[in-house]
Amino acid sequence: MSPLLEVRGLVKQFGSLRALDGVDLDVAAGSLTALIGPNGAGKSTAFACIAGAAKPTAGSVRFRGTEIAGMAYHRVAALGIGRTYQIVQTFADMTALEATTTGALLRRPHLRDAVAYAEEILAFVGLADKRYRLGRALTIADKKRLEVARALATEPQLLLLDEVMAGLTPAECGAAVELLRRILARGVTVLMVEHVMEVLMPIAQHVVVIAAGKTIFSGTAAGAVRDVDVIDAYLGSPLEHGAIATGTP
Amino acid sequence: MRAHLIALGAIVVVVAAAVFGLRSAVALDLLFTLLLYAVLGQSWNWISGYGGNISFGHAIFFGCGAYASALCVTHGLSPWLAIPAGALVAALLAIVTGFPTLALRGHYFSIATIAVAALVDAFVRTTPWLGKATGFELPIAPGWATMQFPQKGTYVALALILFAAVQLATMALERSRMGYYLRALRANHAAAAAVGIDERRVKLVAFAWSATMAAVAGVLYAQYTLFVDPPSTIALAISIDIALIGVVGGIGTLWGPAVGALVYVVLAKAVALQLGGAGKGYDLVIYGAIICLIAALRPYGIVGTIVDALRRRRGAEAAA
Numbered sequence: 238m239s240p241l242l243e244v245r246g247l248v249k250q251f252g253s254l255r256a257l258d259g260v261d262l263d264v265a266a267g268s269l270t271a272l273i274g275p276n277g278a279g280k281s282t283a284f285a286c287i288a289g290a291a292k293p294t295a296g297s298v299r300f301r302g303t304e305i306a307g308m309a310y311h312r313v314a315a316l317g318i319g320r321t322y323q324i325v326q327t328f329a330d331m332t333a334l335e336a337t338t339t340g341a342l343l344r345r346p347h348l349r350d351a352v353a354y355a356e357e358i359l360a361f362v363g364l365a366d367k368r369y370r371l372g373r374a375l376t377i378a379d380k381k382r383l384e385v386a387r388a389l390a391t392e393p394q395l396l397l398l399d400e401v402m403a404g405l406t407p408a409e410c411g412a413a414v415e416l417l418r419r420i421l422a423r424g425v426t427v428l429m430v431e432h433v434m435e436v437l438m439p440i441a442q443h444v445v446v447i448a449a450g451k452t453i454f455s456g457t458a459a460g461a462v463r464d465v466d467v468i469d470a471y472l473g474s475p476l477e478h479g480a481i482a483t484g485t486p
Numbered sequence: 487m488r489a490h491l492i493a494l495g496a497i498v499v500v501v502a503a504a505v506f507g508l509r510s511a512v513a514l515d516l517l518f519t520l521l522l523y524a525v526l527g528q529s530w531n532w533i534s535g536y537g538g539n540i541s542f543g544h545a546i547f548f549g550c551g552a553y554a555s556a557l558c559v560t561h562g563l564s565p566w567l568a569i570p571a572g573a574l575v576a577a578l579l580a581i582v583t584g585f586p587t588l589a590l591r592g593h594y595f596s597i598a599t600i601a602v603a604a605l606v607d608a609f610v611r612t613t614p615w616l617g618k619a620t621g622f623e624l625p626i627a628p629g630w631a632t633m634q635f636p637q638k639g640t641y642v643a644l645a646l647i648l649f650a651a652v653q654l655a656t657m658a659l660e661r662s663r664m665g666y667y668l669r670a671l672r673a674n675h676a677a678a679a680a681v682g683i684d685e686r687r688v689k690l691v692a693f694a695w696s697a698t699m700a701a702v703a704g705v706l707y708a709q710y711t712l713f714v715d716p717p718s719t720i721a722l723a724i725s726i727d728i729a730l731i732g733v734v735g736g737i738g739t740l741w742g743p744a745v746g747a748l749v750y751v752v753l754a755k756a757v758a759l760q761l762g763g764a765g766k767g768y769d770l771v772i773y774g775a776i777i778c779l780i781a782a783l784r785p786y787g788i789v790g791t792i793v794d795a796l797r798r799r800r801g802a803e804a805a806a
Contacts, residue, residue: 290676310680311685315682327677328673328678329674330673332797339666339669339683343681343682
């Protein structure tokens, strides 16, 4: 079976800077795949190119067998790719319910249906009691939850999560992991960028490591921490292994 | 929703009663102006309030209706025909000018609307079949077929019907996919695209409807004054009045434009009555001061502030 998402030779050039220089990655349907790499490796740029927010200079992005590289942003979403942002992008003057309803309206044109589904999704992510709060009045952790709710409300087959754990307290991280497991249980495939290795290790079935815009490793999480190239580029030598536990790149 | 319908019903009843009860031509004239400005403010509110693309050229759509009316009458056609014709021309003008400009961010769109309005103004002033700078004086011929009425009250009634229709349409907008999409685009266009919103499509449709409403108001205005020329219909000053009404009342709110129009009309008249001819321009000074205060203290306008307070109470109740 071909993977849900298949990225080959992705290149993104910003002027003289080559942010992506041949990224390959596969995401199997139903899996959780983690995209990791040092700061500036091009993880967010790769996300932007997959989601349609940026047009890749070269390469191919196939989603469910359809070529989507360079396709308009909103059309990629309509095809079934949802995303969150590394820096939260809230609909500041909409309530949590309104923002989630906006996502739900993609597949449910009638407001009544969309609101009902949004209520369900907000309960699912644990924001039901804050549904009348304005986006701008939520805490960072809740804003991130709301972004997940908004994306889930579009009923994506593939959800791109860009550092949803960053800036969260350990307790909030634990809750986020629990939410992640439930999202996977819904049958949504997840591709996530994450720095906190200890969070990723137990839940990621597949890890892709990029450095300097290139894929340098693709395999299991256990394999990644033993891979010489990955250790060199990202994790640090065994002597500095503490870096893995603290999550500092 | 029910509260809004009741409020609208109450306004319709009160104004209708006033139409029958009032004999004062000045009062009826005020009422007509108020309703007309409320409609224009709401029309502006669709694209600029809900959609967040601040237009400073909205009077050109008003002008489409007024000129359609003048052209129909001078060519021996009924001005009722000007309603669909003016609306169609306005919607097309909105689509043609909106296609390249609606994707511009922030003040760039506003600048583009000023440029388009200036072009339209220059075009009208130099085009013989549009009456050039002198415009049109419409012949007096009372009757329903000619949309001319001996009683001012009839015009007020027509303006009231238009106002009610526009308010109902806006209530529907607020409860529709397009309404949600416009607000999402205003809040964050990238995040909006990420949930599948086609910005250009949504905004072009909203802009076309916005232009349509302004054009219908233009037809009514032309039949009321029986005089159409550039300064009274398409001038930048009119566009700015429309935008100010929208901002003062509260952008992106159902009742904002009506409240803005009320403040505007009452203020203009009060100053004129108090100071007479010597007060010329003072209303603008006071109005300008109010705009500054609102911009500084309450950027969501009068109604926006009330809505915010209500929502906070609702949120507090939900949390309790």
